[in-house]
Amino acid sequence: MFHYKLALLGFGNVGQAFAHLLMRKQHVCESQFGITFRVTGIATSRHGAAIDPEGIDLERAFTLLARHASLNELSAASLPQDAMDFINRCEADVLFENTPVNYASGQPAVDHLRRALELGMHAITANKGPVVHAYRELKGLAISRGRKFYFESTVMDGAPIFSLYRETLPAAHLRSFRGVLNSTTNLILTRMEAGEAFEQAVAYAQSIGVAETDPSGDIDGWDASVKVAALATVLMDVPLKPAEVERQGIREITLEEIERARLQGKRWKLVCSAERQGDGVRVRVQPEMVGVDSPLYGVDGTTSIVQFESDVLGLLSVIEANPGPETTAYGLLADFINAVKTR
Numbered sequence: 656m657f658h659y660k661l662a663l664l665g666f667g668n669v670g671q672a673f674a675h676l677l678m679r680k681q682h683v684c685e686s687q688f689g690i691t692f693r694v695t696g697i698a699t700s701r702h703g704a705a706i707d708p709e710g711i712d713l714e715r716a717f718t719l720l721a722r723h724a725s726l727n728e729l730s731a732a733s734l735p736q737d738a739m740d741f742i743n744r745c746e747a748d749v750l751f752e753n754t755p756v757n758y759a760s761g762q763p764a765v766d767h768l769r770r771a772l773e774l775g776m777h778a779i780t781a782n783k784g785p786v787v788h789a790y791r792e793l794k795g796l797a798i799s800r801g802r803k804f805y806f807e808s809t810v811m812d813g814a815p816i817f818s819l820y821r822e823t824l825p826a827a828h829l830r831s832f833r834g835v836l837n838s839t840t841n842l843i844l845t846r847m848e849a850g851e852a853f854e855q856a857v858a859y860a861q862s863i864g865v866a867e868t869d870p871s872g873d874i875d876g877w878d879a880s881v882k883v884a885a886l887a888t889v890l891m892d893v894p895l896k897p898a899e900v901e902r903q904g905i906r907e908i909t910l911e912e913i914e915r916a917r918l919q920g921k922r923w924k925l926v927c928s929a930e931r932q933g934d935g936v937r938v939r940v941q942p943e944m945v946g947v948d949s950p951l952y953g954v955d956g957t958t959s960i961v962q963f964e965s966d967v968l969g970l971l972s973v974i975e976a977n978p979g980p981e982t983t984a985y986g987l988l989a990d991f992i993n994a995v996k997t998r
Contacts, residue, residue, distance in 0.1 A: 658693075660694075662742070664742065664767060665700075667753070668980040677694070680988060693711075694710060695709075695710060695711065702726050703726040704730065705729035705731075706735065707729065739767070747776055750768070750771035751991075752779070758877050765788060765789040768804065769792070775802065777797075778797065779804075779806070780806050781986065783881045786885040790889060802994075803990075807989055808984075810886060811975045812975060812982040813978070813985035814978075814982075816886070816973060818989065818993060828967070829965050830931055831929060832890075833927070835926065836879050836927045840904075841955070842956050844923050846860075857874065875902075875904035875906065876903060876925065877897060883895075883900050883929055884897050884899070900939065901938065902941070921945060924951050956977060
């Protein structure tokens with residue numbers, strides 16, 4: 656039996672869903688994998704922080720959050736001054752970095768993960784920024800310290816994309832991929848097909864928490880570009896930044912365009928693609944009309960899909976239906992188990 660101390664940097668919807676999942680899967684981790692754990696640190700941007708080497712009562716943490724109270728009162732140590740101080744003092748074996756994504760630089764998440772690895776922690780994140788801006792550096796650092804840098808939740812939430820290639824497709828050579836990777840734009844387009852104007856569909860996505868108050872990251876294709884860059888960087892071993900992706904969002908798609916596609920037996924999708932060209936890769940995010948012969952045609956609402964073409968299996972598709980914080984949380988849990996189970 657191996658025991659691990661966990662630190663949670665970021666405790667929003669995903670972080671809280673992960674904490675709930677940890678409690679629910681505690682017995683499974685122990686009985687099936689010989690893993691026990693306790694959370695020794697939680698740091699938030701708005702609700703305080705707590706460090707306790709003996710373990711933080713997660714149920715009490717949720718009670719405090721429900722009362723809009725600070726987590727500070729759970730701390731058995733002096734409060735950390737900032738995120739780096741928290742990482743230095745949380746005494747964890749595994750850091751879960753779930754701060755907001757920075758498309759431009761990946762910071763400060765890159766620094767957080769780097770410091771965790773330098774201190775001998777496994778580094779796990781749902782943040783896409785560090786994957787596209789510092790993958791090779793962080794992977795190399797993890798290898799040098801005998802630790803893991805995992806990030807399953809960065810693309811398609813908890814669906815096994817990166818681990819699929821890492822653990823079950825040895826020696827497979829990825830030639831291309833194509834898919835619908837941004838659930839917000841797919842929901843907007845689906846609702847426009849039902850007759851809603853673009854603005855109405857965006858407002859609905861915001862009302863259910865799928866789109867941000869500023870939805871430009873989704874509708875202008877930035878989120879999709881980061882995901883495409885992450886997949887190309889890791890699975891095709893071609894480092895790419897989001898700015899290198901040929902990008903066009905869905906702002907220009909009107910109800911008239913939606914109807915034109917319907918009359919042709921097609922649907923508009925924000926399609927993400929990558930294709931090897933010589934030693935490089937051409938990567939694109941752009942709206943396309945797809946027909947019934949495409950696996951992308953039947954993907955509705957917030958469902959996502961990616962289809963891979965390799966030299967050994969031909970076409971292989973992965974579909975994730977209606978993801979949410981819980982599915983993202985599962986990606987974090989799977990990374991944790993995969994990081995430590997081979998000890």
